[in-house]
Amino acid sequence: MKISVLVKQVPDSDEIKMDPVKGTMIREGVGTIVNPLDLNALEAALKLRAEAGGTVDVLSMGPQQADMALREALSMGADRAVLLSDRLFAGADSWATSQVLAKAVEKLGSYDIIFAGEKATDGETGQVGPEVAALLGIPLATYVSRINVKDGFATVKRTIEEGYETQRIKLPCLVTVLNDMNEPGMPTLSGKKSARRAELTVLGASELGLGREDTGLTGSPTRVVKIDRPRISRKTEFYSGRDLDRGIDRVVQMLHDLAAF
Amino acid sequence: MLRKETKSTGVFVCGEVRRGKIHSVTKELIGKARELADKKSTHVSVILLCEELADDTHSLFRCGADRLLLVKNKQLKYFNQEIFAKIISYLINEYLPEIVLAPATTDGRTYLPAVAALIHTGLTADCTGLDIDPENGLLLQTRPAIGGNVMATIKTPDYVPQMSTVRPRTFRVPDEQDRDGEIVEPQLPDKLFESSIEVMEMEYTGGDGTNIQDKEIIISGGKGLKKPENFAIVRELADLLGGGVGASRPTVEAKWISYPHQVGLSGKVVSPKFYLAAGISGAVQHLAGMQTAGKIVAVNKDPDAPIFKVADVALCGDLIDILPRLTDRIRKEMK
Numbered sequence: 282m283k284i285s286v287l288v289k290q291v292p293d294s295d296e297i298k299m300d301p302v303k304g305t306m307i308r309e310g311v312g313t314i315v316n317p318l319d320l321n322a323l324e325a326a327l328k329l330r331a332e333a334g335g336t337v338d339v340l341s342m343g344p345q346q347a348d349m350a351l352r353e354a355l356s357m358g359a360d361r362a363v364l365l366s367d368r369l370f371a372g373a374d375s376w377a378t379s380q381v382l383a384k385a386v387e388k389l390g391s392y393d394i395i396f397a398g399e400k401a402t403d404g405e406t407g408q409v410g411p412e413v414a415a416l417l418g419i420p421l422a423t424y425v426s427r428i429n430v431k432d433g434f435a436t437v438k439r440t441i442e443e444g445y446e447t448q449r450i451k452l453p454c455l456v457t458v459l460n461d462m463n464e465p466g467m468p469t470l471s472g473k474k475s476a477r478r479a480e481l482t483v484l485g486a487s488e489l490g491l492g493r494e495d496t497g498l499t500g501s502p503t504r505v506v507k508i509d510r511p512r513i514s515r516k517t518e519f520y521s522g523r524d525l526d527r528g529i530d531r532v533v534q535m536l537h538d539l540a541a542f
Numbered sequence: 543m544l545r546k547e548t549k550s551t552g553v554f555v556c557g558e559v560r561r562g563k564i565h566s567v568t569k570e571l572i573g574k575a576r577e578l579a580d581k582k583s584t585h586v587s588v589i590l591l592c593e594e595l596a597d598d599t600h601s602l603f604r605c606g607a608d609r610l611l612l613v614k615n616k617q618l619k620y621f622n623q624e625i626f627a628k629i630i631s632y633l634i635n636e637y638l639p640e641i642v643l644a645p646a647t648t649d650g651r652t653y654l655p656a657v658a659a660l661i662h663t664g665l666t667a668d669c670t671g672l673d674i675d676p677e678n679g680l681l682l683q684t685r686p687a688i689g690g691n692v693m694a695t696i697k698t699p700d701y702v703p704q705m706s707t708v709r710p711r712t713f714r715v716p717d718e719q720d721r722d723g724e725i726v727e728p729q730l731p732d733k734l735f736e737s738s739i740e741v742m743e744m745e746y747t748g749g750d751g752t753n754i755q756d757k758e759i760i761i762s763g764g765k766g767l768k769k770p771e772n773f774a775i776v777r778e779l780a781d782l783l784g785g786g787v788g789a790s791r792p793t794v795e796a797k798w799i800s801y802p803h804q805v806g807l808s809g810k811v812v813s814p815k816f817y818l819a820a821g822i823s824g825a826v827q828h829l830a831g832m833q834t835a836g837k838i839v840a841v842n843k844d845p846d847a848p849i850f851k852v853a854d855v856a857l858c859g860d861l862i863d864i865l866p867r868l869t870d871r872i873r874k875e876m877k
Contacts, residue, residue: 294808375665402808406667407651408665409655410655411652411656412655412658415660416659420737420738421624422739423623439648441648442648443561443746444744444747446620446741446743446744446745447745448740449742461801461802502662502663502698503698509693510693517851517855518855519850521858525867528855528857529864529867529871530871532868533872536783539758541759542875542876
C-alpha cells in the first residue's frame with residue numbers, strides 16, 4: 282500500500298500572545314508546530330501501514346524552514362519526507378497550494394490513499410484537501426472519524442451535522458480526518474535522532490513543471506485586498522460576592538433582550 | 543474560468559436539502575444573493591439537488607430567487623460529494639453564473655472546493671460579509687482570519703464565478719415578498735450520477751453530530767467544572783435555552799466531553815448571539831474561537847482570568863453555585 286500524508290506547519294496557537302492595544306495576535310517569535318489535525322492524518326496512515334504494509338510519504342509545501350514539520354513526521358515513523366519549496370510558491374491561496382500538492386503527488390507516483398487534516402488552524406479554510414482530490418481526479422471523503430481499508434475500498438465514517446454518514450469509496454482516494462479519528466503517537470528517541478539527520482527530498486516549481494503563472498500569488502485566483510482589525514471592545518460589568526445576584530439578574534435580562542426565552 | 547473569456551451573469555445559490563426539507567441556510571443565502579443581484583441589476587438562481595422535496599418551493603421565490611434549478615434523482619437521496627461536485631460544475635459551465643454562494647456546512651465545504659478546482663476559480667471559505675464593489679462590480683468577500691482577530695476582505699478579480707461559502711445563521715432569513723419565479727428541471731447526462739462512492743449507512747444522532755456552529759446560544763464548560771459529571775449543569779442550562787454545549791480544549795483532552803464540542807482554534811470557531819464560558823480561564827486559542835460572539839458572559843473563580851477581558855458580564859465566584867442559580871432564575875422566568 283502506497284500511502285501519503287499532506288502536512289502543514291502552522292504557528293503554535295498556544296504560544297501566540299495578544300497585543301493588548303491592537304487586540305491582534307503577536308506572531309513574532311512564536312514557535313511552529315505540525316497542524317494538529319495533520320498528526321491525526323499521519324497516525325491514520327501509520328496505522329494503515331501497520332495493518333496492510335507499505336510506505337508512508339509525507340508532503341508539505343512551505344518555506345525551507347518547514348522541514349521541522351516533516352522531520353517530526355519522520356520521527357513518528359513516516360518513511361520519506363518531501364518538501365515542496367520554491368520562492369514562486371509564496372502567497373499561494375488554496376487553489377494554488379492544491380495545484381502544487383497535486384503535481385507533487387502525481388510526480389511521486391501512484392498512491393493508493395492520501396490523508397490530510399480536515400483543516401489547518403491558521404487558514405481554517407478546509408479547502409486544500411478537496412481541491413487536491415479534484416485536481417487529481419480521485420474520489421474524496423471529508424470529516425472522517427473512522428476508516429477501514431480492504432480489497433481496494435475504503436469504508437469511512439463521516440461526522441456530519443445530523444450524525445454520521447458511512448461511505449464506501451474506491452481506491453485511490455483522498456481522506457481528510459478529524460481529531461476523533463485516533464490518538465496521535467509520540468516520536469521515539471531513535472526516531473528523533475534519525476529524523477534530525479534524514480535527507481529530505483526538496484522539489485521546486487521547475488521539478489513539478491509549474492511556472493510563475495500556475496502558482497504562488499500570481500497563480501492564485503483570490504486576492505486579499507484589505508485587512509481590518511475589528512475592535513471588539515466590551516465594557517465588562519464585574520460582579521462578585523454579594524453582587525452576584527445582581528449579576529445573575531443582568532444575564533437573565535440579557536437573555537430576555539435576545540429573546541432567548 | 544478566466545473572466546475575460548467568459549460571459550457570466552447572475553448570482554447562484556447552492557441550496558441545501560436535508561431529508562426532503564429545505565435547510566434555512568438556503569433562504570439566508572437567497573436573501574443575501576438578492577441584495578447582491580440588485581446592486582448588479584441581475585438575477586438570482588437557486589440550485590437544489592435532492593431525491594424528493596417535501597417543502598414548498600415557492601417560498602424560495604418569495605425570499606428573492608428568480609429561478610429554481612431543481613435536480614431530482616434517487617442518487618441524490620444522501621449526500622455524495624462526487625455527484626454533487628460533478629452536477630454543480632456542470633450547471634456552472636452551462637449557466638455561467640458570475641457569483642456562486644454555498645452553505646459552509648459539511649456538504650458545502652466538501653463539494654464547493656472540488657468545484658473550484660474543477661472549473662479553476664477562487665473560493666473563499668466561511669464568509670461573514672458579502673458586498674459588491676461599487677467601482678468595478680466585483681464581489682467583496684469578508685472573512686475572519688486568525689480566529690477572528692482580523693477581518694480579511696478578499697476578491698477574485700480575474701476568474702469567474704466568484705465563489706463563497708457562508709456559515710448558517712450568518713445572514714438572516716429575508717422577509718417574504720409577493721413575488722414568483724420559474725422552476726427549471728435541467729436534463730443532465732446520466733454519467734453525472736455515476737460515482738465511485740457508495741453511501742452505506744446514515745446514522746442520525748442529533749447529539750454529538752449537531753454542529754455547535756449552528757447554535758445561537760452556547761454554554762461552555764472548562765476545567766473549572768472540576769469533574770466530568772459537572773458538565774451536566776452546563777448541559778442543563780444549554781438545554782433550557784435550546785443552545786449547544788461547548789468545551790475548552792483541556793476538558794476534551796481529558797475526555798470529559800467529545801471533540802465536536804471543542805471551541806477554539808484547534809476546535810470550532812463560533813459566533814453565537816450569546817456565549818457563556820463557565821470555568822474557562824481563557825487561553826488565547828480559546829478566545830480566538832469565541833470572541834466575536836454577540837454577548838459574552840464568563841463565570842470564573844479567578845478575578846484575573848483572561849476570559850473576563852472579553853466578557854460583557856463577569857461573574858466572579860464558584861460556578862457550581864452560580865450556574866444552577868442562573869438556570870433556576872431562567873426557569874422561573876419562563877413560567
